[in-house]
Amino acid sequence: MMAIKTRFTELFGVQHPIVMGGMQWVGSASFAAAVSNTGALGTVSALTQPSPEALAEEIRRCRELTDLPFAVNLTILPTVKPVPYDEYRAAIIEGGVRIVETAGSNPQAHIEAFKTAGIKVIHKCTAVRHALKAQSLGVDAISIDGFECAGHPGEDDVSGLVLIPATMDKLSIPVIASGGIADGRGLAAALALGADGVNLGTRFLCTHESPIHEAIKQKMVEADELSTTLMLRSFRNTVRVFRNEVALAVQGLERDQVEFGELAPLVSGARGRQVYEKGDPNAGVWSVGTCLGLINDVPSCAELVERMVSDARAIIDQRLAAMVA
Template structure:
């Protein structure tokens, strides 16, 4: 058993978090993660209404009696979702852990705190992590440049970003970006983190609600099989390399505006990838960690394997490298 400030503060057995992945963070996967002793997160905005989010939370409770949380990603947009209503649904549900991401969580914290909810905030820079601590979150998840999804605009890899954040913070730190096995967990702990967040690795498990062809593509791929899209727009996202992502990069490099690529990057097209297994139907998120993934285990098998490998590595140490 590996106990850290994170496991103690958030009440889970293992210092492993399942990323709040759009279209993927639903009850079957989240419950499997919770039952394995890690922290599973339902993705709030995957549910089209706050009422359906409440139903998804109840569905998860039917599948597990272990702690789980909800991811609420707050992004500026022309027609924003009713964030306050989603927040109210989370509070009404009785969930005790929330992961916030995107914008500053400060407007939401008093409501969550009054309800006794612990908040983990996702950041992509040290300065944002320090700000999150100052406004009162209970922990931060720090995303290195290797991560799938939005890595920020600083391009700082985890090997530097994680210890840089850990030395500035007094609250638990979760390392995100490039983690897929026990070696990564040990490395994160050595860098000063209190656990790891995994998205791509959990995407490639038996319980993940995506087509088997998506999972096999991750197994068959390597660490080079991603594209960084939206770079010229200063809204960088790391996604799987396919015909669509390559075309989007080309168009933006040649001066296209967002309006020119809007249809190509529509979220509904990405959802079709997961539903149908047509890998070129749209863009879909994947991180560099796919270079470390070569099987499709159950969530329980994966978590047990990671923890077992990490414990054995820590028990063995590296005595052969030490000269007296």
């Protein structure tokens, strides 16, 4: 399969400009390695592991499963129970990881240590102003999340069609497009908008190697582009999740203007994890993007990446070229 070369593939040493998003409860060593072995960039999610020691072991396992580059995601968010971020950072550095994706709050406290260790840093943002700030802090690349994305899309509601080129206009470092991308058409479109690669979360979630219950994968195949909803908007902590009984209950409580403590049990990560483990789509809230409407099968990671790259090349080399000719 012919590769697509971009600033991102050359700087990060990967064959294809495709990144697996950092997904809580999902980003295991085996899953990340399966993605990396396709020539894309797999990602181990640090906080999926219950302790820094467990993360160190997961990094070791990933290295045993692939000789190709992989990243570790470190998401920095306010939590009820304090997270020992410094210890997780130390486990990443001591584990010899070469690529880190940071997300959430300002990563400044961690970037210097990562850069001193020779680690390349990708920071995930939802706004141009945040991307500019991250660039000024010395990150090597930006992953820019459009409004279509799973999880936290920010509060600006700007779609990728505008957000990607707006970011490219202001930044000098490589930019990875995230949100709403699930196939070769999305990859070709992102490259046309100026991006250096794409980030896939929801689409990789629905693959053979994804460590979630098969019933949830089937639910994703049956879903469409209207199967997601936004919650926690009243708290300015907007999250895009699957439209299920729990999400609708949360929205109802928000309309009643309750305190966050009253709905916190509904949105807990522990409940969301049960969705993936038990196969019950109503066990809790679970993050997916609007690209659900583009998912029609459960391929292997290798089949998905090969299909995306070949379809994108066909669009660029044949369809678009024929229009100009």
